Amino acid sequence: MSAIDTLTHQHRHCDEGFAACEAAVRQQDWEAARAALTVFCQDMEGHFTIEEQALFPAFESASGQRMGPTRIMRMEHQDMRELMEDMQEALLSQHADAFLGLNDTLLILMQQHNMKEENILYPMCAELLPDMAALISQDCHV
Amino acid sequence: MSAWLDYEQAPPWWLPLSHMVTAPCWLLLGAGLLAALPAGQVQRFQPEVLALxxxxxxxxxxxxxxxxxxxxxxxxxxxxxxxxxxxxxSSYLPLQAGCAALVTGFWQGLSPGWLQAGAAMLLPALLSPALYGLHGLWRSPARDATSQGMRLALLSLLLTAVFGASMVLVLSGRLALPLPRLLDNHILWAAGGWLSLLVLAVARTVIPLFLITPAGQEKQVSPERLLAGLIGLASVSMLLGLDSLSVAMVLAVCLSLCWAVLRLLHGLLHSKRPSDPSRRGWQSACLWLLVAIGGIVTLQWRPADNILPVLSGWCVLAGFGLGAVLSMQGKILPFLVWLQLKLAGLPRRQLPATHDFLAEASHARLLQLHALWMLCGLAWLAWGKSIPLAMATLLLGAYWLWLAARVLLRHQRCLRQLPVQTGS
Structure with missing residues (x-):
């Protein structure tokens, strides 16, 4: 499996957790929803960590760009972290409508972010970083 | 490559939004025209039908x-x-003016002056986004299926516009070319190329991501490339007057479309987010395209049939085309305003979720109205009664516009909550 495939697979894996959590909330199965959200947030954080601590710094030094695309990706990671926090709060108060609203917002933000990474950033990283597979495997949690 | 992926390089929210808010206004105008339609059986080349x-x-x-x-x-x-x-x-304004002139020209019984004015405005309106997009995609590092599909769709848009303008020149007596061949090519590139290629290319990325469906296996030849290649061959055979080959190529285009749609339907059946209203919207759009394909295939054996071309056109444009775009509206429109407010600096706790701009129930209702509208359209084709379709068009257009207006009003209310900027 190539480095791009590994990272894309992580996106899809997170998607599965996201869908499991949403399904549990729609069925008002709060226990299952809490468990699914915890796993989803951990998977997301693991993936962010790989990118922010291994992939992005390597890309920045190879391309000489610190204020370019990786800055935007980090900002979007932060937006997603905030939404996940809000979702956890909504889940704690068992507020299904609030949760599903945040869930939908996260879905769109997450998927347009994934689209940018999979279509543009990862292929450019693969071009610039011959050791990309080794870089991401050092800290692969998902 | 310094600027790519940056929000500052994304279109300002008012550019896509202007187009999206104008679309239901045209639908409302269509309701008025339908109500004024003379009673009787629908004819394919009836000027009013061409206008609509x-x-x-x-x-x-x-x-x-x-x-x-x-x-x-x-x-x-x-x-x-x-x-x-x-x-x-260069694009939005001439598109509206050109559309108005062209519709007037057709409605007035193919008035050359109006048609020429329409074509003159529509050429820049369609060529400028096509050339802008093709130039941008040429320089883009993206090589994914959606970007490749967009390239082919934009090329199709170029050809659609050129064939359309040529037809206007022929109808005005300024060009001597065989009109039926131009017409066949215009329809082929518009419906099979621009509309189907763009929707299918976007769906290939958007459906797996937003509805969380299993990823399809990457093929050696992408469905979009295969479709575009077959459309190209069909186009050349039509231009050369090779009738048997044209029929064979049109059937091949239909088969290729069928394959692409069945793949989408298979993915939709296995969506992990079955409660999202856009799933049902996409499923309906795909089914309407299959009905249209059935109509086009049958037409090859019954070329003199009057209703089949109109029925196929209705299913492709209204069923598949509008069905797909309405399914996507539920995601694009609320996210555009959410992102704009976020970038404007609205504090996190005051930023509404996307469902607060457009609720799932409202989106589902919009798609139900679209289904009702489609059935009224079929009744119009079958019995020639346009009033039920005019009413359904009014309902669909008004509800769509009302939803868009609510999104904008909510956006305005949020903007007023923005902290006052204290600059130096």
């Missing part, structure tokens, strides 16, 4: 598709949208 077809393709679908295109070019292919005001002037 162009109102739907340019005013409604053209606006939403171009609005979505600006957003997709930036997000999926990292094409920076520079000079948005120039794009508004």
């Amino acid at each position: 077809t162009h109102l739907l393709t340019l005013g409604v679908l053209g606006n939403v598709m171009l609005g979505a295109l600006w957003q997709l070019l930036a997000v999926a292919a990292a094409v920076p949208i520079r000079g948005p005001r120039w794009l508004l002037l």
